[in-house]
Amino acid sequence: xxxxxxxxxxxxxxxxIFDEDDLVIEDSTNSDTxxxxxxxxxxxxxxAIEKEFKIRFALGELQELKDVGxxxxxxxxxxxx
Amino acid sequence: xxxxxxxxxxxxxKKKSLKRKLLxxxxxxxxxxxxxxxxxxxxxxxxxxxxxxLNVGIKPEFYESEYNKYYxxxxxxxxxxxxxxxxxxYIHTSQVNIAHYPKLQDSHEMIAQDLQKELDKxxxxxxxxxxxxxxxxxxNFDYPLDRSLGNLDAYDPHGKSNxxxxxxxxxxxxAQEQKNLYINDINxxxxxxxxxxxxxxxxxYQAKYAMSMDAIPxxxxxxxxxIKAIFGKSSKCLVLDLDHTCWGGVIGxxxxxxxxxxxxxxxxxxxxxxxxxxxxxxxxxxTLAVCSKNDHSNAQEGFSHPDSILxxxxxxxxxxxxxxxxxxxxxxxxxxxxxxxxxxxIDDNPAERAIVSSQLASVAVxxxxxxxxxFIDYIDRNGYFETVSLSQDDLQRNQYYEDNKKRTExxxxxxxxxxxxxxxxxxxxxxxxxxxxxxxxxxxxxxxxQFNLTTKRYSMGEIEQISTQPQYIKLYGKLSDxxxxxxxxxxxxxxVEHKTCHIDLWLMSCRVLKxxxxxxxxxxxxxxxxxxxxxxxxxxxxxSAKNSMVAxxxxxFGFSQVAPNEPVTQTHQDTIWQxxxxxxxxxxxxxxxx
Numbered sequence: 001x002x003x004x005x006x007x008x009x010x011x012x013x014x015x016x017i018f019d020e021d022d023l024v025i026e027d028s029t030n031s032d033t034x035x036x037x038x039x040x041x042x043x044x045x046x047x048a049i050e051k052e053f054k055i056r057f058a059l060g061e062l063q064e065l066k067d068v069g070x071x072x073x074x075x076x077x078x079x080x081x
Numbered sequence: 082x083x084x085x086x087x088x089x090x091x092x093x094x095k096k097k098s099l100k101r102k103l104l105x106x107x108x109x110x111x112x113x114x115x116x117x118x119x120x121x122x123x124x125x126x127x128x129x130x131x132x133x134x135l136n137v138g139i140k141p142e143f144y145e146s147e148y149n150k151y152y153x154x155x156x157x158x159x160x161x162x163x164x165x166x167x168x169x170x171y172i173h174t175s176q177v178n179i180a181h182y183p184k185l186q187d188s189h190e191m192i193a194q195d196l197q198k199e200l201d202k203x204x205x206x207x208x209x210x211x212x213x214x215x216x217x218x219x220x221n222f223d224y225p226l227d228r229s230l231g232n233l234d235a236y237d238p239h240g241k242s243n244x245x246x247x248x249x250x251x252x253x254x255x256a257q258e259q260k261n262l263y264i265n266d267i268n269x270x271x272x273x274x275x276x277x278x279x280x281x282x283x284x285x286y287q288a289k290y291a292m293s294m295d296a297i298p299x300x301x302x303x304x305x306x307x308i309k310a311i312f313g314k315s316s317k318c319l320v321l322d323l324d325h326t327c328w329g330g331v332i333g334x335x336x337x338x339x340x341x342x343x344x345x346x347x348x349x350x351x352x353x354x355x356x357x358x359x360x361x362x363x364x365x366x367x368t369l370a371v372c373s374k375n376d377h378s379n380a381q382e383g384f385s386h387p388d389s390i391l392x393x394x395x396x397x398x399x400x401x402x403x404x405x406x407x408x409x410x411x412x413x414x415x416x417x418x419x420x421x422x423x424x425x426x427i428d429d430n431p432a433e434r435a436i437v438s439s440q441l442a443s444v445a446v447x448x449x450x451x452x453x454x455x456f457i458d459y460i461d462r463n464g465y466f467e468t469v470s471l472s473q474d475d476l477q478r479n480q481y482y483e484d485n486k487k488r489t490e491x492x493x494x495x496x497x498x499x500x501x502x503x504x505x506x507x508x509x510x511x512x513x514x515x516x517x518x519x520x521x522x523x524x525x526x527x528x529x530x531q532f533n534l535t536t537k538r539y540s541m542g543e544i545e546q547i548s549t550q551p552q553y554i555k556l557y558g559k560l561s562d563x564x565x566x567x568x569x570x571x572x573x574x575x576x577v578e579h580k581t582c583h584i585d586l587w588l589m590s591c592r593v594l595k596x597x598x599x600x601x602x603x604x605x606x607x608x609x610x611x612x613x614x615x616x617x618x619x620x621x622x623x624x625s626a627k628n629s630m631v632a633x634x635x636x637x638f639g640f641s642q643v644a645p646n647e648p649v650t651q652t653h654q655d656t657i658w659q660x661x662x663x664x665x666x667x668x669x670x671x672x673x674x675x
Contacts (some may be wrong), residue, residue: 019097041125043287047294050671059283 001079006072007055013048017041027069055077086447087462090575092298096128099501103135110140111628112311116167117143118151121176121291129301130171137309144621149288153555155206168540170210171218171310175267175291176225176245181237192238200251207255207262214542216311218263218304219256221249223271223292226280231255240328260520263307263542270303270675271296290465295675298613308463312538313528315446316465317419317478319362319363321412322402322428323373327391328352332383333375334347345369358457363395366475367466368417368482370398371411372426374433376547377401397413397482406433407440417482417590420530420627425465427456472634474568483590484565491564502671504595505562509598509672511571511605512553521569522557525588530627533588534620534634554609558602560593567593569601580616584608587620587634601640601669610662617661619643624654632656638668 007025015023016038018069031037050056055078065071084092092099115130117123127143128622134141145156146163149174153161161425172254173328180202181195203219210217222245246518249268256262265611274296281293304568309315324331329341329348344357363369367393371378380401384393393399398416400409406428414421422443428434429451439448445664447459461468467473488505494502508555514522519541526539539547547553558571575582584606589599620635635658636642 013094016091016094017097019101039288043124043284043290043294044093047284050093051295056283059286 001073001076006075006079009052010049010068010072010075013045013052017048018046025068026071030066030067034069049075055079082136083448085133088123089298089302092129093125093294095184096132099132100135103132103315108138111138112142113139113168113308114165115141115143115167115171115308116146116162117167118172120148120149120151120172120178121285122148122289123173125290125294125297125367126173126301129298130304133298133302133305134308135210135313139308139312139314140648142337145634151178152202152206155209158209158212158613167213167215169216169218169311169449171265171304172206172220172290174203174222175341176222176241177291179222179245179248182241182263183244185239185617187239189238192244196244196247196251196461199248200255203252204255207259213262213308214541214546216261216263216308218265218307220265220267221251221252223267223279225413226276226282236444263311265300265304265307267292267300274299287543303464306467307469309464310469311527314422314523316367316425317468318368318370318397318413318425319359319460319466320372320413320418320424320426320444321359322426323371323375323638325429325451326427326456327356327371328383328386329453333379337382337386340386342386353390354389354451355456358460360395361389362460362466363391363479365468365471366478368397368411368419368479370417370424371393371396371401372406372413372428372458373401374403380446396485397479404438405436407409407437410437410441410444417596425460425671427460429453432592442589463493470520472521474524476564477568480565481567484567485592488562488566490587498595499570499671505564505596505671507560507562507672508565509601511556511560511602511674511675514544514557518549518557518569519544522572525572525590526586529588529590530625531591531630532594533625534584534629534631535586536628537586537621539586540607547574553655554606554613556602556605556609558589558598558605560596560598571598573606575606575610575618575669577610577613577615578612582610582615582618584618584620588630597669598672599634600638601672601674604669605674607662611665613671615662617659620658620660622656622658635660641672 001045005040011025014022014025018034046057046062055075062076065074082099082103084095103449117127124143127145144167153432154445168216181198183192183195200260207217224242224245228234228240230237230240235245236244252264259348279296280294284293321327327632329548330339331354332340342352343349344353359369370381381393382391384391398413403407410424410426411421414424421441425445427449429449432448434448437444441653445465447463449456453481460489490500495504521538523544530536532541547555554575554577557569559569560567572586572588573584574586575584578600620640622632622635638660640658640660643659
């Protein structure tokens with residue numbers, strides 16, 4: 001799976017969770033740039049991503065990530081390993 | 082909305098757009114206050130529950146306890162919760178809240194004490210919440226993921242699974258004794274999903290959710306089924322197609338000997354299993370109907386197959402003809418006298434499902450596919466026929482409908498309707514509420530929509546209160562005739578103030594329409610009023626989407642409409658009626674009372 005494919009899949013999930021059909025995410029997107037991105041929605045995001053891409057994040061793995069780009073990089077290694 | 086029915090998928094991911102779409106629907110919402118007292122995080126459970134309730138026409142307001150403050154909130158009720166006046170309290174606890182598991186060295190006596198301690202905690206919660214007079218929905222317990230005792234965990238008294246089984250048994254007993262206590266069976270739900278899909282350790286450590294994100298919508302769906310049943314919004318009638326639904330093959334082409342039913346082949350067995358499930362529903366009071374494109378005689382013949390579990394007589398309505406199915410189904414609802422939203426339609430043919438669901442939006446038409454092996458899941462998992470008790474009335478309902486069929490047949494042979502009514506030899510019991518009937522009375526106030534003047538809903542607690550308060554005149558009516566007993570079918574609640582009796586509630590089951598029962602109820606109400614020196618009756622008609630049949634009831638009683646300039650709130654379609662009791666003459670003619 002290419003980085004771009006993952007990126008687009010993640011964007012779809014963001015659009016669903018925040019109910020904005022034209023939401024565009026970037027590598028630098030983080031919880032400060034999306035108003036609704038609270039801890040509750042964070043869990044929703046993560047579990048939707050895990051389900052969609054059939055991966056699991058280990059405890060603590062996500063806490064060190066600073067933005068969407070870093071998360072997609074981590075996903076890339078998980079999906080293609 | 083199909084994404085909120087079995088099989089669920091992506092509910093939480095789409096929750097925002099689902100909520101937006103549900104709220105945009107034009108429907109008459111029932112408003113309910115729901116308090117969630119959680120032993121673990123409940124935020125997303127609340128959000129999911131909201132969706133499932135909106136989907137059945139209930140618009141909830143929520144109160145949520147602070148994290149893990151379910152016990153404190155119940156026992157030392159905060160004023161916020163008191164003022165919230167919940168209609169439902171949901172206690173969201175699970176195995177993570179068990180504090181007193183047996184230790185391996187404990188004696189049997191000590192284990193019994195542990196069990197009692199756990200039970201006492203919940204008993205005191207339920208007792209403390211009794212002041213709200215509302216329904217309490219209580220989770221039972223799921224099993225933990227791990228069991229260090231292995232299989233022994235299940236049968237040694239020190240085992241956690243063993244302990245949980247005993248607790249669940251005690252909860253079940255408590256719910257049998259305590260009216261208003263309903264068990265949300267997460268033990269079953271978690272087993273159905275599989276424990277490894279039910280519990281997510283990572284989510285528990287991160288956010289203290291006691292179940293996985295996949296389990297949360299399932300849990301909320303399950304709770305919504307109970308709430309739906311409590312408020313009488315469960316379906317009542319199952320409408321079945323025949324060929325490829327009740328049996329394999331086409332009766333018109335294959336003939337009686339050619340259809341697949343029985344135990345000879347795997348396919349035949351799967352249809353037999355479906356019929357057996359349907360038969361179970363029927364025995365607990367669900368009404369059955371057939372809607373099939375067939376010649377009537379062929380269709381009827383199918384049920385004469387020696388291996389057919391269902392018989393022709395099991396169906397209260399039987400429409401086998403070549404008319405469009407939506408027309409037949411509308412007719413079925415009319416014949417049985419229930420709302421379209423009480424019907425569930427099962428058909429293996431997607432084109433037939435599509436026409437019915439597009440023409441009759443309120444009929445439940447699950448996308449069951451074409452394989453009978455999955456039909457049961459669609460009925461069972463969607464909880465269409467969820468019930469919170471097996472009341473005598475539910476068990477007898479089909480008998481009532483069958484008796485009504487006989488009455489209709491007899492009616493045709495009389496010169497006049499009065500003559501017919503006289504021939505029924507009706508006798509009624511019209512009396513003040515008594516404890517035995519309070520559950521049925523509550524049930525009727527919550528599910529009667531058509532012959533209901535104010536559509537005021539009452540909780541069990543409110544009905545209990547009214548039954549003890551002298552300022553209320555509260556009557557129930559039971560009606561029987563030579564064809565059978567109709568059970569308790571009419572309720573009138575009058576509130577007495579200054580020699581006036583305000584009729585807060587007047588309802589009757591549609592089972593006994595046009596039998597003159599309402600006049601017998603009026604006579605009895607007037608009799609009781611007069612004995613208390615009450616001078617006038619005030620009747621209220623509040624228009625709803627379903628009660629137009631009684632818009633003129635008070636007029637037919639001889640009440641006069643109160644001029645709209647009276648200082649009483651009225652919207653344009655609601656009306657108020659009064660009757661002076663000084664020269665009242667008895668109105669009922671055909672019913673012998675008490």
